[in-house]
Amino acid sequence: MEWATIGTIGKSPPRMTDTRNELEPPFEIIEPADWRGPLIFNSPHSGNIYPPAFLASARLDLAQLRRSEDSFVDELFIGVVPQGFPLMRAHFPRCYIDVNREPYELDPRMFEGRLPSFANTRSMRVAGGLGTVARVVGDAQEIYDQRIPVDDALRRIDGLYKPYHRALRRLVTRVHRDFGAAILVDCHSMPSIAGNRDERPRADVVIGDRYGTSCVAMVADTIEAALQEAGYSVSRNKPYAGGFITEHYGNPPAGLHAIQLEINRALYMDERRFEPIAAFSRLAGHLESLAERLAAISLEELRPYRAAAE
Numbered sequence: 654m655e656w657a658t659i660g661t662i663g664k665s666p667p668r669m670t671d672t673r674n675e676l677e678p679p680f681e682i683i684e685p686a687d688w689r690g691p692l693i694f695n696s697p698h699s700g701n702i703y704p705p706a707f708l709a710s711a712r713l714d715l716a717q718l719r720r721s722e723d724s725f726v727d728e729l730f731i732g733v734v735p736q737g738f739p740l741m742r743a744h745f746p747r748c749y750i751d752v753n754r755e756p757y758e759l760d761p762r763m764f765e766g767r768l769p770s771f772a773n774t775r776s777m778r779v780a781g782g783l784g785t786v787a788r789v790v791g792d793a794q795e796i797y798d799q800r801i802p803v804d805d806a807l808r809r810i811d812g813l814y815k816p817y818h819r820a821l822r823r824l825v826t827r828v829h830r831d832f833g834a835a836i837l838v839d840c841h842s843m844p845s846i847a848g849n850r851d852e853r854p855r856a857d858v859v860i861g862d863r864y865g866t867s868c869v870a871m872v873a874d875t876i877e878a879a880l881q882e883a884g885y886s887v888s889r890n891k892p893y894a895g896g897f898i899t900e901h902y903g904n905p906p907a908g909l910h911a912i913q914l915e916i917n918r919a920l921y922m923d924e925r926r927f928e929p930i931a932a933f934s935r936l937a938g939h940l941e942s943l944a945e946r947l948a949a950i951s952l953e954e955l956r957p958y959r960a961a962a963e
Contacts, residue, residue, distance in 0.1 A: 675704055679813050680743045682824060689737025690948040691832035691955060693824055694730050696840045697752045697817070697898065698723035700743035707749055712798040713790065716927070720791040721748045723842040724927055726916065730840050732941040738948070739828075741821060748787045748796060750809040752817045753839070753896040758784040759806060766803035785810065825902060825909065834908035834955035836872060836947060839898045845919035847892070857885035857920055861895030861913035867903025868910035871954045872947070876912065879946045883939045885920075908957040 680700075701722055703715065711718060727742040734740050743752065757772040760779045763786065768774065782789035786806045789795055829835040845855060858880050862873045877887050895903075895913040903911030918924050921933045 676702055676745055676813075679745050680741065680817050680820065682820060683731070683734050683740045683742070685734050685737045685739060687737055688739075688828075688831065691828050691834045691836055691952070692733070692738040692944060692947055693828055693835060693837045694733050694738060694740045694840055694944075695821065695837060695898065696723065696727040696730060696740065696742040698743070698747040698841055699725065699727040700745045700747065702744045703746055704749065710801065711796050713794060713796055717794060718746065718748050718790055718796070719927055720794075720844075721787065722746060722927075723840070724918070725922055725929055725933070726840050726842050728929075729916070729921060729933070729937050730940055732937055733944045736941060736944055736948075738944055739824060741824060743817065745813055748790050750813045751783070751785055751787060752814050753898050754778060754783075754785040755897055756785060756810055756814055756818075759786060760784050760788050763788050763797070763800060764803040764806060765800040768803055769807075785814065821898075821902075829908060832952065834952055834957075835910065836868070836950075836955065837898070837902050837909075837911040838947070839895070839911065839913045841893075841913060841915045842918050843893070843915045845917050845924060854919075855892075855917055856888040857917050858887050859891070859893045859915040860887060860889045861893045861899055861915065862890065863895045863900055863903065864890055867895055867899045867905070868912050869905050869954060871950055872910050872912055875946050875950060876914070876943060879943045880939070883942070885939075906958045908955060910955060 699722065701719070701724065703718065708715065727740065730740055755773055757769060758776050758779050759768050759772045759774060760782070761768055761774050773779065776784070778784055782793060786809060787796060825835050825837060843855060843859065847855060860873055860876055862868050873889065877889070880887050893913065893915045899911045899913045902909060921936045922929050
């Protein structure tokens, strides 16, 4: 069964307290009434519906698990929909299954049973406990106090990860077909402080374009200029250069551009209480303005290189 749904503006997904519709649907694509340009916004880590069985298996409480959420990022960007651009968002939490990883980045130390032979067990993300099925959240806090069945991980991949990417790929293909190019903006948030090893405040926004390989320079330059003009501090690729989604969907020679935005949570939420703050609406307005600036990029700058040469 394909679980993506088409949402409507102002209709929120079921929240953590609503277990009657647990992960049904696990994600949605909210389409605009009128499509205005080649932009797609994606919020893969803002999901906050925690399956009861998962909570029961975790040694951490809900507040600790939520530290890995990109809380409210989907709501920050929801204003792009009436502007004419689709928004895709996950309902399941990142610490349950992370769609910004390869499909089988799995740590064999976590599981009871044998992993598939093709699993990537040696990536840096797996080593850090942040594979497709995470081992840790926050400052390396272990999620589980015992191994979990490998079949559980494979069910999450087959039932959530793969349908999510099928739906995202179809959306990107549709936009590329209709406009001749596509810009995928992958939307994330980051803690305001890096952690115990580094207490320095972070930039307001980190742009990740895989060091210039996932999109044409015009896309990153436009985002940086728009945010700086709005008064935000911006850095590129440090400490986040873009994850699997940015790398996997970005193919500038084919007219496919992907870029990651990491927004400092202190700009819009109380990080301890998991609540939006008064500045939330101001930031959301600036992100709507950013969408307009991206939509104004000439399609000739974005279309496949071979088309431009003909």
